[in-house]
Amino acid sequence: MYTEKVMDHFMNPRNVGEIPDADGVGEVGNPKCGDIMKMFIKVENDRIMDAKFLTFGCAAAIATSSMATELIKGKTLEEALEVTNKTVAEALDGLPPVKMHCSVLAEEALRAAINDYRRRKGLVTGDVAPNKIEVPDCKPDK
Amino acid sequence: MYTEKVMDHFMNPRNVGEIPDADGVGEVGNPKCGDIMKMFIKVENDRIMDAKFLTFGCAAAIATSSMATELIKGKTLEEALEVTNKTVAEALDGLPPVKMHCSVLAEEALRAAINDYRRRKGLVTGDVAPNKIEVPDCKPDK
Amino acid sequence: MDNAATTSLKPEVLEAMMPYLTGKYGNASTLYLEGREAREAVEQARERTARALGAEPEEIYFTSGGTEADNWAIKGVAFARREKGNHIITSQIEHHAVLHPCEYLEKHGFRVTYLPVDSDGLVDPGDVSRAIEQDTVLVSIMFANNEIGTIEPVAEIARICREKGVLFHTDAVQAVGHVPVNVEKLGVDLLSLSAHKFHGPKGIGALYVRKGVRLDPFIHGGGQERNRRAGTENVAGIVGLGAAIELASSSLEERAARIAALRDKLIGGVLEKVPDVRLNGHRTMRLPGNAHFCFRFIEGESLLLNLDVKGVSASSGSACTSGSLEPSHVLLALGLPHEMAAGSLRLTLGDDNTQEDVDYVLEILPETVNKLRMMSPLYAARRG
């Protein structure tokens, strides 16, 4: 059901943990849906120098969190915003259709963290880009 | 499904045929029901000296015809009238439940033949005991 | 010679099933290793089945047999389209697995038209066209009849239904594995099949449901078969179905031609050697293996049992009703009188049958018929 890459990132997730002095923190999901993802980023000169995550969720949620943090490390914020759920899923050699929504979660967490950073910097207002997004539909896409 | 005795009387039926100068002939059944039995008896001094049958029907119908003719040969008419469908079925070591109605047919054919004999002798009137009985319900007893 | 009732499991099929009867016993709906192995085996069988029918794998749903597939197709479409209409069209010669669900629906407020057939057992596509009304939601006409072997003009009926916007189901239980069946070429919307009719295991079948066709689930419960047919998958059975349909599809045409030649020899021989006999079913539009006769003046079960003692398996009426005295509804629909319908015999040839088998039947059948006729009061009356 899961690719080898997914299993690898699930069993040996990269970048697990919190960044206490993070520059941006994004949290998405809802425990009712079985998934919560929290992403921490450290930003220097508009570039993501470090990223960590905490995830409550299934194997796909953990693997996509791990892969997403790997993908954005070293990227500028602009570049990081181009990382979509598809990019993450592809980097994992694919996800089962019923698990595709988990990769959306990773994309949302990433955006939320970047928005949080921008909000802290006064680049956007809190209303426009909350750092906590409740993913509305948590049913598998079937 | 059938006992050895049934199979024997079915594969090697005794007393098949017509008695051209029969003293009594009984015919029962209905081709719509899949069974017709015709029984011929030769009577001397109230005793059945010979019996033959023709049967259109299933294995059970043929075997009960065969057994019924065997059972009545040599019996007085009174004794023959005591031969019931149960007697015939038991003599065959039993019949499957869905085939019990075939043994009723044999009993009816025998009675019809005896009645025919008595009618010819003027002992009963045709109305009371027809020699041709249409068995009304030809469905298996299930 | 009763291959239409059931067939032997091919050794290759059993071999394919064995792993799922021994080590690989996982539940195909669980996540861990054994479960995934089982799931992959089920999906492979689905692909094989789809390929054999010219369908997509997502259009194949496994069931517990042909009967369940027929029940599901008919009740499932009827209840799903109830608001559109409550009229169903079928034929008088369908298998009970179609007729009885239709009768059940009649008790639940549906109207069913049972189309007649001609003396060869053919449904007239014109009759189908004329019977379709505003409120018709389903037409179900069998691909090939299980008793008399007649193959119905299914493609033409499917075309008519498509034009009129009515769903079309065909019970292809007797056809699949014996004659080419391609759902695209036929244009059918739903199709039933059963593995034990083509050397697969008993108790497993499938329903083809064209993409986009709505039907209610029939067996409700867990989410198996993409939420359309609940119940822990019969993995070994499904794998057996997949292996059997693949085997049956390979060199189908040559095999069918060989069997049809045997059948023609059998039919020709019986018609030549036995007087007062009727061939039932269409002379050429019939299943390659099917030979079906009515022998006048005698009754089928006694003929059957005589043949059995001599080593020939056969059937009288349909297998399901043997042992009952009701004459076959199929033979009555052909217009045969009861006593003639009672004297029916079906011989169905399969891959295992040879020229010698046919010769043997042609040797013993005439004398057996004659023996029973000599006991028959109807025959005596006829001789006068």
Place this chain on the structure above:
Amino acid sequence: MDNAATTSLKPEVLEAMMPYLTGKYGNASTLYLEGREAREAVEQARERTARALGAEPEEIYFTSGGTEADNWAIKGVAFARREKGNHIITSQIEHHAVLHPCEYLEKHGFRVTYLPVDSDGLVDPGDVSRAIEQDTVLVSIMFANNEIGTIEPVAEIARICREKGVLFHTDAVQAVGHVPVNVEKLGVDLLSLSAHKFHGPKGIGALYVRKGVRLDPFIHGGGQERNRRAGTENVAGIVGLGAAIELASSSLEERAARIAALRDKLIGGVLEKVPDVRLNGHRTMRLPGNAHFCFRFIEGESLLLNLDVKGVSASSGSACTSGSLEPSHVLLALGLPHEMAAGSLRLTLGDDNTQEDVDYVLEILPETVNKLRMMSPLYAARRG
């Protein structure tokens, strides 16, 4: 350790089935030799099943599994007794094979009461009694729950139903072969079972129907199963069911006691070694093999898959819904919050499990739980 999802086919059972997968391939409804052999095998299996349940052979009907048996019992009784009433009572923790047929009936004009359970998953017989109304036609309460293992007070509920003249069905799919089940002592009217839960084959089950209980057929067609369940009999499957139920019934109590001791060790060990854990299901009124926990702060699938990699099969929620994110309806019915229900793990022990298996789980489970907790934002938040 997922014996509740399915079990391996016992070699003795496969051996009993083999003749019907090879030489003896007859259709049990045909008259000739192979057919009669098949019929006898089916009837012997029926007798074995009846004996195991304390029933009469005529009260046993074979189906394609537990799901079909549940569907048939519920829809069959509901439609047969419709003129008497349209109210059905069941519980919130039934298997989907019971719940979904009930929901289907609601769409067809029936009223269904879904009784709550206490925090151990027990149905209160008093609730059943109070819920029965003038128009109640059926009560269906499961014998033992497939997730949390709780055994319901079925005998008491059956007594209440009998007194009030309402039919009582129990889904005993998880119980048969694992704890003694006697339909006479219980006083139930209908009972479902499934072979693959007690080392029999998949795709075969049975419904016990007490003599005199009227229910509509569910799968209509040929006259099989005394006109109550159509379809060519899955002879090998039926024989397998018969062999498996006979095996499972022998020394049932000793085997259950051994497994219950392992279970108690497992439960005790987990509760001792892992903080923030809840045992689900009743402490003593539970299936011998069932251990079911909720681990706070983590999610079940990821726990399950970690264990799988380490060689331990388990289940989270019920097997049918694994892979979906909906939390189990059973755990929600116990009153657990969603995020707690998400962290569930079911370990089910069977004949093949040993002390060593339990020790191994007790060794790896605590560290696996801990690893996942270290990744969990909920756990981080709780540590503050």
